[in-house]
Amino acid sequence: MFIRTTVAQLNSTLGDFERNMKKVISAIEIAENNNSEFLIFPELFLTGYPPEDLILRTSFLKKNIEYLEKIIDFSSGKNVVILLGFIDIEDDAYNSLAIIRDGKLLGKYHKMHLPNYSVFDENRYFKSGNEIAIIDYNNIKIGINVCEDIWSPLGPMFYQAINGAQLILNASASPYFYGKRELRKNYLSQKSYDHHCPIVYCNMVGGQDEIVFDGGSVVTSADGKIMFEGKPFEEEIFTIDIPIEDNLRTNLHDPRRRYINIVNDKQTNYIFVKNENINKLKPIKHINTNYSLTKEEEIFRAITLGLKDYIQKNGFKKVLIGLSGGMDSSLVAAIAVEALGNKNVVGILMPSMYSSSHSVEDAKKLAENLEIEYHVIKISDIYYSFKDSLKEIFKETKEDITEENLQARIRGTLLMAVSNKFGYIVLATGNKSEIATGYSTLYGDMVGGFSPIKDVYKTDVYKIARWYNKFKGKEIIPENVFIKPPSAELRPDQKDQDTLPPYEILDEILKLYIEKELSVDEIIKKGFDKDTVKYVAKLVDRNEYKRRQGVIGVKVSERSFGKDRRMPITNKYREW
Numbered sequence: 001m002f003i004r005t006t007v008a009q010l011n012s013t014l015g016d017f018e019r020n021m022k023k024v025i026s027a028i029e030i031a032e033n034n035n036s037e038f039l040i041f042p043e044l045f046l047t048g049y050p051p052e053d054l055i056l057r058t059s060f061l062k063k064n065i066e067y068l069e070k071i072i073d074f075s076s077g078k079n080v081v082i083l084l085g086f087i088d089i090e091d092d093a094y095n096s097l098a099i100i101r102d103g104k105l106l107g108k109y110h111k112m113h114l115p116n117y118s119v120f121d122e123n124r125y126f127k128s129g130n131e132i133a134i135i136d137y138n139n140i141k142i143g144i145n146v147c148e149d150i151w152s153p154l155g156p157m158f159y160q161a162i163n164g165a166q167l168i169l170n171a172s173a174s175p176y177f178y179g180k181r182e183l184r185k186n187y188l189s190q191k192s193y194d195h196h197c198p199i200v201y202c203n204m205v206g207g208q209d210e211i212v213f214d215g216g217s218v219v220t221s222a223d224g225k226i227m228f229e230g231k232p233f234e235e236e237i238f239t240i241d242i243p244i245e246d247n248l249r250t251n252l253h254d255p256r257r258r259y260i261n262i263v264n265d266k267q268t269n270y271i272f273v274k275n276e277n278i279n280k281l282k283p284i285k286h287i288n289t290n291y292s293l294t295k296e297e298e299i300f301r302a303i304t305l306g307l308k309d310y311i312q313k314n315g316f317k318k319v320l321i322g323l324s325g326g327m328d329s330s331l332v333a334a335i336a337v338e339a340l341g342n343k344n345v346v347g348i349l350m351p352s353m354y355s356s357s358h359s360v361e362d363a364k365k366l367a368e369n370l371e372i373e374y375h376v377i378k379i380s381d382i383y384y385s386f387k388d389s390l391k392e393i394f395k396e397t398k399e400d401i402t403e404e405n406l407q408a409r410i411r412g413t414l415l416m417a418v419s420n421k422f423g424y425i426v427l428a429t430g431n432k433s434e435i436a437t438g439y440s441t442l443y444g445d446m447v448g449g450f451s452p453i454k455d456v457y458k459t460d461v462y463k464i465a466r467w468y469n470k471f472k473g474k475e476i477i478p479e480n481v482f483i484k485p486p487s488a489e490l491r492p493d494q495k496d497q498d499t500l501p502p503y504e505i506l507d508e509i510l511k512l513y514i515e516k517e518l519s520v521d522e523i524i525k526k527g528f529d530k531d532t533v534k535y536v537a538k539l540v541d542r543n544e545y546k547r548r549q550g551v552i553g554v555k556v557s558e559r560s561f562g563k564d565r566r567m568p569i570t571n572k573y574r575e576w
């Protein structure tokens with residue numbers, strides 16, 4: 001016995017009900033044509049995820065119900081049972097699944113476990129459900145739940161399994177970070193094994209502001225094996241026949257459910273569905289898929305998708321990048337070409353009196369290798385004119401960082417001028433090491449609309465760039481960019497390492513301080529130099545104000561700056 005399920009791992013656009021509905025309709029047609037018995041979409045597919053404060057607008061909520069009704073109408077005459085994520089409104093708003101078949105809403109499920117950590121704020125928006133849901137499908141029990149529900153050890157899956165569920169269908173919108181794909185697969189395998197129950201886990205794909213959903217939906221078998229994995233970072237609709245064991249056999253051969261000595265205190269909503277055609281289907285062969293990517297490729301693809309969706313969903317076509325001949329702007333340009341095509345990426349080279357000739361050559365070489373349009377605008381005359389204007393007010397002062405920042409700000413102003421004139425969006429090029437330490441100029445190199453590598457440490461920037469050249473099979477990012485020491489070139493012979501510890505050490509300290517939240521003393525005990533750790537912690541703490549004004553970009557780490565790390569700016573707590 002098997003249940004044929006179509007998984008619609010699709011990319012929804014937040015608030016674009018018309019577009020999302022079209023995707024739902026085409027998936028219904030595919031599922032109906034291949035005789036699927038169930039069709040599942042990602043969490044809140046109809047609205048997009050996360051809708052944030054749009055949920056506070058009743059007009060938005062009503063629109064989502066209007067579109068749900070259109071989809072219910074469209075399902076008339078269709079046999080497939082459709083599980084579609086929407087926001088239900090009763091006494092309050094609920095993150096919900098609609099169970100739809102043949103022009104009818106058969107039932108609804110309200111998500112019970114609302115995540116309220118990391119990038120999630122679901123308690124701000126939703127009331128949690130208080131009933132588990134089981135679809136009784138020709139006497140086969142199928143548990144349905146939504147994303148976080150399946151992560152909780154005492155979530156609905158536990159109750160669904162002890163109530164005899166033989167299959168779990170989970171609709172998810174699970175944001176990507178490096179390591180999550182592996183974690184998810186291991187976790188779902190273990191869950192299936194523990195409850196002796198297959199899981200269909202349908203994940204969202206696509207970018208939404210700082211978040212990327214990586215797809216990679218998973219189907220497990222009752223013995224905890226991964227039967228199928230959806231493509232990472234791509235839309236995919238796939239259909240799979242999931243073997244269902246009968247309950248008697250399961251309980252005789254794997255009696256763990258019998259010994260669960262716990263009160264089954266959850267209310268259960270049973271939704272009954274009969275399907276006469278169930279035994280007439282000829283099984284379809286499926287190929288086991290398993291996509292394992294290197295860390296570099298995975299992060300590159302996550303950023304590429306996040307950038308592409310941000311640019312396109314916000315109605316832009318072209319991006320603009322200040323090309324310095326350094327590693328950060330080179331990698332950002334490569335990512336942009338991969339995401340948007342070389343015709344949609346424009347480089348601006350803005351040498352100053354401190355720019356080395358090789359930097360200009362490296363930037364030109366990169367632009368030529370990527371086959372992108374580029375322009376050169378020299379900034380020395382503007383700089384001297386600025387200095388001249390400030391001469392009177394600065395007359396008692398010495399040259400310092402002020403003059404360095406002027407150069408970065410001139411570049412920012414020029415980039416924004418070109419952006420305004422042509423409607424191209426500026427990509428900021430800062431990496432996580434710089435953003436953590438405030439090593440960037442406000443209203444200077446921090447300008448821009450999107451910051452692709454803001455969550456990538458500098459040491460990883462180099463590794464991803466190396467991977468990229470290998471992936472392309474030729475030198476796109478010039479070798480000289482890899483070997484020269486990182487420099488902002490804002491004063492003669494300046495090097496990043498005049499101000500910051502070597503990136504290999506800096507990044508390790510940052511990871512412990514930011515990702516792991518270790519104290520300064522705990523980091524020193526790990527063998528790092530005391531003064532260096534204190535200096536780094538001070539830079540991180542002192543520069544929260546800069547990050548709060550900074551450009552948004554793709555989350556690829558477990559703890560990114562932004563919604564994921566909410567530190568106060570005005571703060572006297574010190575460990576340094």
Ligand SMILES: Nc1ncnc2c1ncn2[C@@H]1O[C@H](COP(=O)(O)OP(=O)(O)OC[C@H]2O[C@@H]([n+]3cccc(C(=O)O)c3)[C@H](O)[C@@H]2O)[C@@H](O)[C@H]1O
Nearest residue numbers: 401404405408434438439440441442445487488490499545
């Ligand atoms: N708590 C607070 N809340 C709000 N605003 C605050 C503030 N503290 C300072 N400020 C403001 O911030 C200003 C200081 O910030 P800012 O003007 O950015 O300047 P600042 O952080 O002093 O200098 C920028 C640093 O970034 C380096 N840089 C620049 C450009 C490129 C690169 C690179 O290699 O990528 C590196 C540069 O060498 C220098 O070390 C202050 O003058 C003040 O106006």
Ligand SMILES: Nc1ncnc2c1ncn2[C@@H]1O[C@H](COP(=O)(O)OP(=O)(O)OP(=O)(O)O)[C@@H](O)[C@H]1O
Nearest residue numbers: 322323324326327328329349350429445486487488
């Ligand atoms: N000469 C320049 N021409 C164009 N843009 C520049 C120039 N110098 C700096 N920028 C812009 O400012 C950003 C920050 O400068 P910075 O020199 O720190 O970065 P980078 O050169 O990309 O990387 P690295 O830190 O490895 O040198 C650059 O990525 C680039 O977008």
Ligand SMILES: NC(=O)CC[C@H](N)C(=O)O
Nearest residue numbers: 115147148151173174175
């Ligand atoms: N949307 C959700 O409920 C996501 C929560 C879940 N723990 C995840 O990150 O995958």
